[in-house]
Amino acid sequence: MKAITCSQWLRYMTLALLIPVYAQAAEPLTSWNDGPSKASITTFVQAVTTDGSKDFVPPAERIAVFDNDGTLWSEQPMYFQVLFSLDEVKRQAPQHPEWKETQPFKAVLENDHQALAAAGMDGLLKIVGATNTGMTTEAFTANAKAWLAKARHPKADKPYTEMVFQPMLELLNYLRANGFKTYIVSGGEVAFMRAFAEEVYGIPPEQVIGTTFLTQFQPGDGNPTILRLPKLVHNDDGPGKPESVESIIGRRPLLAFGNSDGDLQMLQWTVAGNGKRFAGLVHHTDAKREWAYDRESKIGTLNKALNEATTKGWTVVDMAKDWNRIYPFDSHQDN
Template identity: 60%
Template structure:
């Protein structure tokens, strides 16, 4: 008859095993693992622990815990061009066979010839024309399908990663950390709201209704017996700079408790957030890591950070040094 094996633990082994288990548990529960220990990481943790402590004078009820995040340069990379700008360029190329006149008409011919300097020289007016030509004249469902197909295949020109792999690992951890502490997280971006909404849930865990962005005007129609919403070639709202507090008020309806950005386009959002009563938190991501990502601030045409860099200390905003404060920039690539 086979006897079941017997296992023996001495009274000396039990405390050791217990301590080892506790050490593993504490390590697994450590917040923000890709953030190096320092003032920036500690400021986040101290603030969150304070506002979620019911015994604290600065306790903030869960229904008032709102955190807003810029997207370009704050949650994912924005160099050498905004992700949506790359989408626009690809759409121009895809639509070019239907528009032979684009071969000799600016700014379209510059895009087709790959002359980004000429595109940039056209300024905001040229970019707006390109956006309207590629983002309007279709239903919202059609546009969503186009964006979804592009975002699942388009790759960053420098790294070869998918654009959705150009997100910042420390910020993904921050989003999770805040949500685990009762915060509702929103994107408040100058980018197109309908460009972001098809993929933000999958990439950031932020649902479409918690995305605020720039938009075009739309119109309801019934086509072939089916109700549709048509995207028109007219601007509706620009969610940038002074537009961000307006967008927050119109779409979210309450002043954020925390706000995160990376450029002077986010200045007013942080300014409005931190001017509110009670505990408030503002943070700017300073791109200082030329080796792992990009280094830019005052002179950059994309993500310019000058005013915020000068005023952060006086306003009590936390300035994150990407090179010093982040042990990892991007998530590990999954095997394909």
């Protein structure tokens, strides 16, 4: 082996010491355009993670919570779990011959959109309850994963797990790299989200909080299971979000991100804490690459939360202006 000189050794050691610095200095949030939204995020993170800063927060207290539908992935033309449930009506129909003559299931089987719309929210809740419960948690998770593996979004013709927002994936990674623990706190049903959250977002099941059905332990014959019952236990929307955060996490979040009025109370609860806090909203303004909607939308209504964000100086992410990519399969787009 050829000997190295003292000066060569010093160069190698200097390079080795600088590599972590270069890596740390690498540009974070590459799918975010430079501007106030990106700056507000990086400035906040630097302030609460820099040792010696007046705003420094210990890693154990760095809790970040995110809504899912409309915040981490798309929610149009309908919440994805509802689309899953509609498909499940058709898949499970042979085991339920009565559905052929019973609304709202009859409307789904006959593709009668008018009758389905007339059934309203009560009809959708019946569909979700009938297709998402009455089985073990393992069976439901298997059903959800099977659907996610083969179903395609009606507009993009992509798997639903690819309809996630690339900028938000980068934000999750950026926060975790800076000592944050990331949680999903969503109105979506918890078991459905747990079927994909770890693989897609890097968020493990124990850090997924959502709407829950009643469950019941079944001893079985040496093979115990957990049965999902058609009774709603907790609606994780609106005030239900800070309630579940307090009950399950036990710490007030340092950062919260949402996209609708259903996230307002979670954002209010977050910023009401002591010290520096961050509240963010994803504003769907890009009709070309995604959708544009807010105050009048029946899905993901953003009205009261948008008003409060404007009044209180929360970060409102303008999707069309602030993101140069929407989905992982998109190419970089200069705006």
